[in-house]
Amino acid sequence: KNFPSGPRPIPMLGNVLQLNLMNPIADLERLAKQYGNVYSLFIGPRPTVVINGLHALKEALVNKAAAFSGRPENLMINHAFQEKAPGMAMAGFNSSWKEHRRFGVMTMRNLGLGKQSMEVKILTEIRRIITHLEQSVGKDIDPHLLFHNAMSSIMCQVLFAKQFDYDSEQIKFFTEYFHETSKQFNGFWGMIYDFFPMLRSLPLPFQKTFKLFRAARGIYLEMLADCKWTRDPGKPKHFMDCYLDEMEKRGDNDVSFYEDQMCAVITEFHYGGTDTTANTLLTAWLYLMNYPHIQEKCQLEIDTVLDGKDEASFEDRNQMPYVQAVIHEIQRICSVAPLSLYHRTTQDTELMGFTIPRGTIIIPNLSSVLFEEGQWKYPREFNPENFLNEEGEFVRPEAFVPFSIGPRMCPGEALARMELFLVLVSLLRKFKFIWPEDAGEPDFTSIFGLTQSPKPYYMKVQLRGTD
Numbered sequence: 001k002n003f004p005s006g007p008r009p010i011p012m013l014g015n016v017l018q019l020n021l022m023n024p025i026a027d028l029e030r031l032a033k034q035y036g037n038v039y040s041l042f043i044g045p046r047p048t049v050v051i052n053g054l055h056a057l058k059e060a061l062v063n064k065a066a067a068f069s070g071r072p073e074n075l076m077i078n079h080a081f082q083e084k085a086p087g088m089a090m091a092g093f094n095s096s097w098k099e100h101r102r103f104g105v106m107t108m109r110n111l112g113l114g115k116q117s118m119e120v121k122i123l124t125e126i127r128r129i130i131t132h133l134e135q136s137v138g139k140d141i142d143p144h145l146l147f148h149n150a151m152s153s154i155m156c157q158v159l160f161a162k163q164f165d166y167d168s169e170q171i172k173f174f175t176e177y178f179h180e181t182s183k184q185f186n187g188f189w190g191m192i193y194d195f196f197p198m199l200r201s202l203p204l205p206f207q208k209t210f211k212l213f214r215a216a217r218g219i220y221l222e223m224l225a226d227c228k229w230t231r232d233p234g235k236p237k238h239f240m241d242c243y244l245d246e247m248e249k250r251g252d253n254d255v256s257f258y259e260d261q262m263c264a265v266i267t268e269f270h271y272g273g274t275d276t277t278a279n280t281l282l283t284a285w286l287y288l289m290n291y292p293h294i295q296e297k298c299q300l301e302i303d304t305v306l307d308g309k310d311e312a313s314f315e316d317r318n319q320m321p322y323v324q325a326v327i328h329e330i331q332r333i334c335s336v337a338p339l340s341l342y343h344r345t346t347q348d349t350e351l352m353g354f355t356i357p358r359g360t361i362i363i364p365n366l367s368s369v370l371f372e373e374g375q376w377k378y379p380r381e382f383n384p385e386n387f388l389n390e391e392g393e394f395v396r397p398e399a400f401v402p403f404s405i406g407p408r409m410c411p412g413e414a415l416a417r418m419e420l421f422l423v424l425v426s427l428l429r430k431f432k433f434i435w436p437e438d439a440g441e442p443d444f445t446s447i448f449g450l451t452q453s454p455k456p457y458y459m460k461v462q463l464r465g466t467d
């Protein structure tokens, strides 16, 4: 009663037939036009509410945060991430989530986030990217592996202080793991899994996701075994050390911090911190090559601000309004996590005049806000002017929500922003990137998933000043 309206579901199957399972974004937009910004869908028999537009999203995730900050259970994403322990990102809005979130944010800060030491880690990784690109000058290269390897490697540094060679089996495995599995969650096979529970034990492609998650866990356990040998209690060098210290501090009777839970949290940070930033960088280069005047304008600003300096620093962003605007516009157009992570209501509640019962799955449609008419000067266009005022100063509109909003918003935002800025500035300072002549027209449509990415493409690398 008074539940938001939506397309009529088929008993047990829900609205599976009304959605394009390869990419439901256009359908979700069409349904918002038909039913309004808050409407219902059924994932199989499970009631779900889709929230569109900034106003409704803020009302739910910020003003009514306590009611809207749970997480669904028993979806494919739960079964992959939570096989052994609840973790943090997929956990309900409970005390274990709260303690782990606080611990995660504090640990990232203690490990150097917001200070120069994190910048040093990122710049070290950037030097590896530069070496790789220098060896590729004049050639057409596929940047997919490069950006995933680099972003994954930064997270490995933070999580267990390992810098894997780009050719190592571990890095290759992680890249395949993120690539393969992120397209399944929310994508075609993820939806089949979520809509049709009776198919879950069949040998269908989603089994590969579970296999890859188990294999990744095996690698994290190896790291843990290494870490136990090398650690100096009370003097943590990385996230895993900090977690082991915390476990010791809490003692054996603590039910929140334990080894399986640590592996689950490390999986989430590694996952959340790799696929999102790497896919954003892939989008960046797709646009920078196809909007060469924007690439050149960034380079002009970078050259002016970094004149006489060896390397970029995150501080420099304050003198680079145009570069800042371009990075934000790339994040907006990329909409890397288009439907965020799903939420769930923790109690009976109301939203925009509708009644929403406890346990309803909530889909925060971040894409609907990132492209919302009335919030942006050019909602459908790639145009850095979306983040610049009349004076050419950088401004960040409230509708910039790629990291979501409310208590569950991304805890990795500060790290991600530092990575995106330093990578973009350092590479554009040194190289010119060209869309290969024989590549044809660029295809800007994304491959949909929990995180979305551009279709594979090649880029031509040139040292600047040599053309």
Ligand code: HEM
Residues within 6 Å of the ligand: 088, 089, 090, 101, 268, 269, 270, 272, 273, 274, 276, 277, 280, 336, 337, 340, 341, 342, 402, 403, 404, 405, 407, 408, 409, 410, 411, 412, 413, 415, 416
């Ligand atoms: C461009 C980069 C990134 C984007 C766009 C992004 C986006 C998001 C979004 C939309 C969510 C869901 C928020 C919600 O449920 O309301 C999220 C959650 C999360 N992200 Fe990120 N993220 C990025 C980078 C990172 C990084 C670098 C890390 C790790 C350091 C990270 C770790 C996490 C974690 C652990 C969560 C779960 C938070 C919770 O449930 O409390 N993310 N992120």
